[in-house]
Amino acid sequence: MHPILYDFLKNDWETYEGIVEGQLEPWLEFQKELGHRP
Template sequence: MIRAKLKTNNTFVYIYYIYKQKNSEGRYVLHYLSSAHNRTGLSVYFEDEIYNIESINDQNVLGEYIHPVLEYFLNNHWEVYEGIIEGNLEYWLMFEEKLGFRP
């Protein structure tokens, strides 16, 4: 699991998916699909919005670009994956249960 801090309010976010996208200048930039402690659902943060990125040990090992629990829902349960992203409470609780403890 990867954890970082938001520059705007110095709170932790947990990063579950990292992807590259080409910007208007033709350069690739990283985006971080992350959860915050005070809301359900996942939000995208840009490189310049987060800092102090660190790897946290838990029972899941982070894949190269996507957390295995999120990848499981993406590949096997699209409706649940969508609900996780959108913050549907039922699906969010399923996601948190599968994740287990987060420091």
């Protein structure tokens, strides 16, 4: 399982806050691997 997806399932708000605050690099990589933007 992708680590970011795993963090979401754990309700890891630190990861979520990182995305909201603009630390988008891992999230953009995740979207690229996923093949689309949810």
